[in-house]
Amino acid sequence: MLKKIRVGFATLFFTLITLYFLDFAELLPDQLNFLTQIQLVPAILSLSIVWIVSLVILALVFGRIYCSVICPMGVYQDVVGRVARLFRKKKKRFRYRKAMTILRWSVVVIVLVAFLLGIPVLLGLLDPYSAYGRMIVSVFRPIYILGNNLLEAIFTSFDNYTFYRADASILSVSALIIGLLTLITIGYLAWKHGRTYCDTICPVGTVLGFLSKYSLFRVIFDHGKCNSCTLCELNCKAYCIDSKAQEIDHSRCVTCFNCIESCNRNAISYKFAYRTSSEKVAKPDVIDEGKRKFLSTTLLSTVAIPATMAGKVTGVKDANKHTPLTPPGSKGIKHLKDHCTSCHLCVSKCPADILEPAFAEYGLSGFMMPTMKFQNGFCNYDCIICSEVCPTGAIQPLTVDEKHLTQVGKIILDLDHCIAYRDETHCGACAEHCPTQAVTMIPHKGALTIPTTDQSICIGCGGCEYICPETGKAIYIEGNAEHQEAEMFEEAEKKEFDFGGFGF
Amino acid sequence: MMDRRKFLSALAVAGVAATIKVNGAMHLMSQSLDNSTSGTPVDLVAVMGGEPGAMFKRALAEMGGMNKFVKPGYKVCIKPNIGWDKSPEFAANANPELIGEIVKQCFDAGASEVLVFDNTCDDWRQCYQNSGIEKAAKDAGANMIPGHQESYYRNVSIPKGKILKEAKIHQAILDSDIWINVPVLKHHGGARLSISMKNHMGIVWDRRFFHSNDLQQCIADICTLDKKPVLNVVDAYRTLKSNGPRGKSESDVVLTKSLFMSQDIVAVDTAAAKFFSQIEEMPLDHVEHLANGQSLNIGTMNLESLNVKRIKL
Numbered sequence: 001m002l003k004k005i006r007v008g009f010a011t012l013f014f015t016l017i018t019l020y021f022l023d024f025a026e027l028l029p030d031q032l033n034f035l036t037q038i039q040l041v042p043a044i045l046s047l048s049i050v051w052i053v054s055l056v057i058l059a060l061v062f063g064r065i066y067c068s069v070i071c072p073m074g075v076y077q078d079v080v081g082r083v084a085r086l087f088r089k090k091k092k093r094f095r096y097r098k099a100m101t102i103l104r105w106s107v108v109v110i111v112l113v114a115f116l117l118g119i120p121v122l123l124g125l126l127d128p129y130s131a132y133g134r135m136i137v138s139v140f141r142p143i144y145i146l147g148n149n150l151l152e153a154i155f156t157s158f159d160n161y162t163f164y165r166a167d168a169s170i171l172s173v174s175a176l177i178i179g180l181l182t183l184i185t186i187g188y189l190a191w192k193h194g195r196t197y198c199d200t201i202c203p204v205g206t207v208l209g210f211l212s213k214y215s216l217f218r219v220i221f222d223h224g225k226c227n228s229c230t231l232c233e234l235n236c237k238a239y240c241i242d243s244k245a246q247e248i249d250h251s252r253c254v255t256c257f258n259c260i261e262s263c264n265r266n267a268i269s270y271k272f273a274y275r276t277s278s279e280k281v282a283k284p285d286v287i288d289e290g291k292r293k294f295l296s297t298t299l300l301s302t303v304a305i306p307a308t309m310a311g312k313v314t315g316v317k318d319a320n321k322h323t324p325l326t327p328p329g330s331k332g333i334k335h336l337k338d339h340c341t342s343c344h345l346c347v348s349k350c351p352a353d354i355l356e357p358a359f360a361e362y363g364l365s366g367f368m369m370p371t372m373k374f375q376n377g378f379c380n381y382d383c384i385i386c387s388e389v390c391p392t393g394a395i396q397p398l399t400v401d402e403k404h405l406t407q408v409g410k411i412i413l414d415l416d417h418c419i420a421y422r423d424e425t426h427c428g429a430c431a432e433h434c435p436t437q438a439v440t441m442i443p444h445k446g447a448l449t450i451p452t453t454d455q456s457i458c459i460g461c462g463g464c465e466y467i468c469p470e471t472g473k474a475i476y477i478e479g480n481a482e483h484q485e486a487e488m489f490e491e492a493e494k495k496e497f498d499f500g501g502f503g504f
Numbered sequence: 505m506m507d508r509r510k511f512l513s514a515l516a517v518a519g520v521a522a523t524i525k526v527n528g529a530m531h532l533m534s535q536s537l538d539n540s541t542s543g544t545p546v547d548l549v550a551v552m553g554g555e556p557g558a559m560f561k562r563a564l565a566e567m568g569g570m571n572k573f574v575k576p577g578y579k580v581c582i583k584p585n586i587g588w589d590k591s592p593e594f595a596a597n598a599n600p601e602l603i604g605e606i607v608k609q610c611f612d613a614g615a616s617e618v619l620v621f622d623n624t625c626d627d628w629r630q631c632y633q634n635s636g637i638e639k640a641a642k643d644a645g646a647n648m649i650p651g652h653q654e655s656y657y658r659n660v661s662i663p664k665g666k667i668l669k670e671a672k673i674h675q676a677i678l679d680s681d682i683w684i685n686v687p688v689l690k691h692h693g694g695a696r697l698s699i700s701m702k703n704h705m706g707i708v709w710d711r712r713f714f715h716s717n718d719l720q721q722c723i724a725d726i727c728t729l730d731k732k733p734v735l736n737v738v739d740a741y742r743t744l745k746s747n748g749p750r751g752k753s754e755s756d757v758v759l760t761k762s763l764f765m766s767q768d769i770v771a772v773d774t775a776a777a778k779f780f781s782q783i784e785e786m787p788l789d790h791v792e793h794l795a796n797g798q799s800l801n802i803g804t805m806n807l808e809s810l811n812v813k814r815i816k817l
Contacts, residue, residue: 165652165653165655165656166653351629352627380589382589383589419715420694425717425721426694426718427694427715427716427719428692428694432749433625437752440693446790447790449696467712491752492746493746496758496759497759497760497761497783499553499760502550503779503780504779504812
């Protein structure tokens with residue numbers, strides 16, 4: 001029963017968050033965004049106290065239920081495991097193995113140290129939610145769009161315009177490689193070795209596992225009923241049941257309840273673990289002095305190293321190099337790097353398809369983080385979608401009015417390459433697209449107009465760069481490493497029409 | 505089905521009557537009667553002082569009614585300017601009420617299907633929605649179809665073009681029986697004015713070619729396309745006088761409550777350009793695509809040679 005409830009919730013959460021990531025047409029309600037906000041790493045990075053406290057309480061009450069229901073990467077592994085069962089002739093048998101405590105905490109510490117040193121890429125790569133997001137956006141979104149385009153072709157041939165075609169092309173090869181590697185590596189582990197990723201690598205799993213050791217409800221042996229038949233152990237995808245010793249490592253138990261289902265004697269159950277009676281529930285923990293020392297040393301160095309290295313690591317490239325553009329609301333490269341885990345939700349949701357996972361634009365430490373490119377489009381003046389969906393606070397929410405004054409970069413005009421100036425034919429494509437008229441057309445020769453720019457009112461939307469017909473781009477946006485506030489443009493002189501005549 | 509049509513057309517007639525009556529311009533009715541009896545075809549209609557739908561109906565009546573253009577069973581494509589993610593007050597797009605009325609008139613004349621699209625500059629979903637055109641068109645029974653992907657366009661040769669020899673044209677234009685061109689009168693930084701001829705850039709996929717190869721000539725060239733609009737309806741209910749074609753704020757907009765209609769695309773644009781000059785100076789020779797169009801024999805800039813109706817509601 002418990003397992004059925006768990007599977008039901010997991011299916012619901014997993015399906016919805018996956019569809020939310022895939023939903024380029026914005027058919028699903030915006031409220032589904034909460035599924036990304038309740039992920040632990042985004043909650044911590046956005047300092048969402050409510051969610052952090054809720055998740056800690058959830059773990060302290062029910063154990064690692066998060067890993068079996070809320071985390072899409074966790075459920076993905078269960079799905080793979082389930083499919084694997086269909087293909088296997090002989091049933092997979094898991095055998096208890098010891099916890100790799102040193103490895104698990106090393107990962108947590110390394111990720112933490114790197115993050116504090118201004119190298120957030122490790123956290124982004126290992127965070128299960130973000131890794132899952134990248135996998136969906138890079139690998140499955142193009143497939144989803146191809147399916148949509150197939151439906152569109154069928155429906156449109158019957159004059160039904162419910163569907164519209166979308167761009168199924170791959171946004172970034174490096175992101176596709178990362179997505180495929182994630183899919184294959186974690187998929188392989190899940191196929192062969194159950195929840196190995198969750199038990200050894202996943203930093204979220206390690207932290208929640210620590211809390212779960214003290215949770216109110218736990219899977220517990222009834223020593224009187226158990227005959228050590230090992231059925232529960234053989235079914236434990238987390239390798240955490242030692243049926244001989246009748247012990248469970250609750251730091252690895254993801255409360256999947258497979259053991260309870262498998263037991264024929266009701267000797268294992270999920271219940272309140274702090275009985276006041278004399279009934280002995282769990283054997284007291286043997287204090288592991290070595291582990292304590294390791295943890296305290298590494299935690300200390302975590303604090304000490306960044307302090308000494310501060311100032312050395314800035315992550316921003318030379319000023320004379322092209323500065324990458326960060327999305328409006330992200331405040332600039334530093335803020336983005338301090339908060340982004342590269343889940344690529346913004347990449348998927350951007351209606352203009354201009355957010356791309358960075359390769360080397362931000363340096364290695366910003367690998368996979370979103371950057372704005374204007375090859376396929378430009379940032380719509382009134383659009384604030386990326387700032388609304390970002391669960392980590394890397395892209396802070398903006399109102400439309402705030403966005404109108406958020407300068408992510410500045411306009412640069414190279415008149416020598418401009419078609420209107422050089423070829424002396426009319427163009428004006430840049431001014432046509434400029435929402436603030438930071439580029440505007442002024443009289444040049446006779447009827448001919450040429451562009452002129454005003455950086456102070458430019459917000460860096462890239463409309464001019466996108467549409468400039470010159471191959472080498474006579475006009476482009478240079479990113480602001482730190483976003484600035486643009487000045488408000490001056491309005492034109494108001495006029496009234498006298499309704500006198502037609503003029504001809 | 506027929507009952508609804510009949511009811512709708514009766515409503516339309518009543519609407520025209522009511523509009524005329526409300527404005528107390530009964531002489532206009534006799535004018536149009538005179539016209540239809542004398543049989544002199546009207547080349548260009550200019551209407552001022554009404555609401556978008558009413559002005560359209562009045563102009564259409566002068567031109568001989570929608571039945572002249574739309575035959576029963578026709579698949580009609582309407583191509584408004586929906587270039588920008590702007591609400592109607594900003595006059596960056598054609599007026600939604602006008603589009604709704606045109607769709608309605610097409611169905612009343614027996615159209616089997618009406619399609620509406622534009623190759624927008626801003627994100628097409630936002631443009632369709634915030635221009636108000638999607639709702640107006642759908643409410644009147646039309647299909648809003650996308651134009652944001654190259655695969656919707658087919659290559660067509662433009663033999664009469666001077667520079668533009670071929671272009672990818674939206675399949676809705678190519679596959680419909682007729683199409684109606686509905687620009688909005690706007691200032692334009694590059695082409696100087698954006699009216700009916702400039703609105704053709706929204707039926708084309710690759711606009712960059714235009715900009716990099718003499719915009720003013722390419723605009724005229726695309727208008728030599730074999731499949732010409734049966735009607736050009738210039739929306740000047742609001743006119744974007746400055747900072748076009750997008751506009752910065754409502755200060756760029758003038759409420760002009762006018763509409764121009766003609767089958768002659770150069771003539772209707774010339775008329776609209778002269779009208780525009782009353783608000784902001786715009787010498788006709790600056791709007792070079794007009795003269796370029798005349799040279800390609802797609803219309804005339806000489807309004808004197810035409811039978812022009814000027815109507816104030």
